[in-house]
Amino acid sequence: MQRRAGTRSVLRHERVMRVMEEARGASLNAIEINKRLGQDGALLAMSALYRDLKRLVEAGRLNHEWTTRNGHVSSVYRIAAVSPPAAPVRLMCSACASAVDMPAAGLLSQLIAQACNAQGMPVSSDPIEIRMLCRRCGQLPQAASPGTDEATAVSPTRRLRTGCR
Incomplete structure (x- = not known):
């Protein structure tokens, strides 16, 4: 029975x-x-x-x-939503292209996956790249372009390349 x-x-x-x-x-x-x-x-x-x-x-x-x-x-x-596997997160220098993989960045991957899903974008398994200047490149003096002085020279912006396609 x-x-x-x-x-x-x-x-x-x-x-x-x-x-x-x-x-x-x-x-x-x-x-x-x-x-x-x-x-x-x-x-x-x-x-x-x-x-x-x-x-x-x-x-x-x-x-x-x-x-x-x-x-x-x-x-x-x-x-219940099936959560996609966490994409690796990589910090990458925008000047010299040196890279460091971030361990345990699952929360960031989940937040990006949720944003992709909310916007109808497929989630990629490609690494999520956060571009910034590394310590060595950040200490190098930047050449100001003609017509600008050091006070108005703009440093490279931080750019986030997500796993969304």
Whole structure:
């Protein structure tokens, strides 16, 4: 009997995931999920649905979020985003092209990936380059171009080349 109960819950989980996939990234509350389940077949008892949602969140397949809807706080669910692998981050001198790879720059990679996704840009696995002057090049006197004096000479700007394409 335990095996059949496990099979039923797996089938319910797959039905819930199908509804969430059809929502195409939108967040749905449990009542909305159950209504959509009813369109394809039988409604679930709300207690069973909440149990299934809890298990899907624990398995990492759904995210459980809190939002405000119509002036009320609402519990909603959304398909868990698969985070792209962290791109390496490299500090590169814009004058001499010497480079240093930054270990543990996962947060920066994640922020850039989120920005790329928000703008509909594909995320690249190419290194994220942050261009600036290295210590040696930063200490060299800069030649001012004709018509400028040292007070108005502009140093090279820092430039960020992201992993977005």
